[in-house]
Amino acid sequence: MMNLWIETLLDWIYPRRCLMCGRLLTVEERHICLPCLMDLPRTTFHLHPENLMEERFRGIFPLERTAALFLYEKGAAVCNIIYSLKYHDQPDIGVFFGRLLAWDILDSGFFEGIDCIIPVPLAPGRLRERGYNQAAMIARGVSSKTGIPVLETHLVRTRENPTQTRQSVRGRFENAERLFEVRHPEELAGKHVLLVDDVVTTGATIRACADALMACPDIRFSVLSLGCTY
Template identity: 40%
Template sequence: MSPLSAILQVLFPTTCACCGEVLVRGERQVCLDCLANMATTAFSAMNDNPVERRLMGRIPLVHATSVYLFRQGNTVRNAVHAMKFHGNAELCLMMGRQMGLDLLSSGRFDDIDVLVPIPLHWLRRLTRGYNQSELLCRGIGEVLNVPVCTGAVVRHRYTRQQSLQQSHKRAENVEGAFKVKRADKLAGKHVLLVDDVLTTGATIAACADVIATVPGVRISVATFCMAI
């Protein structure tokens, strides 16, 4: 593919970001088949769901959910790759809106005051061009009508990609990576912390740990998908 066609493909995609099939009229980014085949979890409406069990006891938590299931070779995995590594920002927004609809219909995330994406280190943000979790937040925010807050929490230490780390090294890798910069923006609020993939939960736990130091804050978590 020439550089020009690659740019045109991102701006005006003609093929599905997940399966590569040609999109037909009315389809955007992802074909209707892939959208219908994305493995949903139904966790959002469920108390004591597997995401809450994975995080409970490690961070003070109100509710937690992952909207989709990530498996090797499934459509959700392809969507994550397109969002993270293929520069598909529009897909992040679209998947954020899907998450928003799921959270809205669950009725358990109705009192969220602010959406906080897991921050990227500025260097990684620069090389990727955007923070995929921030774009997911923007999509969620459109549906829930809740503001997105960036800059209140920062990632001040550059860490290796969590996906390249062995499970037992992941907590160590992100320890001390986050810092609250603007506590006033989060104080007394119910924060929904948003990330793309939940694996061991080490990144979310490290970030939630620092947010929990803000007076009066309550924390819920939503990720696009959970790796099983």
């Protein structure tokens, strides 16, 4: 009762608003209001193995499954979720939506056989500036629901690279080439790794991660993200 009173008081002093529509949140709501939560443009990729995310990686690396929480379209309300996670110093958004994503697909068997979760590493300069890796926050949320361990040091970014935001499709792939390096590859040999990112667009970054991790014998992958573009 005391915690509820404190939360109500804090909401009065520092009003919390829905990331999508801006409506004031109730004490029970976190980051997104119930109507917007119900209206999320969910992908249901986990129920359809041959989905548009899977198409971006088919034949490129040993792929088991793909899933994303929502379809991501520039200018849509869901963009505010990713923007706030990355630029408004709110790492808890990643944890919250990582849990939501895991909860949504848990009963589908998506996580069966996955040995570990590896979030896409953030460039060192951006990590210092931001203070956290948004993909790692999502991964931690997924881990809290599934119990699958998160490995944040086995894949590292070897260099800074220009932002992908304004890159052409070709530019994104060239930008991501030889961008990552695997540490302790012997520990990942024969593992089923879940790669996690915030948004999958062309798939260039995920492909670069998998390319580096292919140094580990008999490794295979599944891919998970909050958003996926059309």
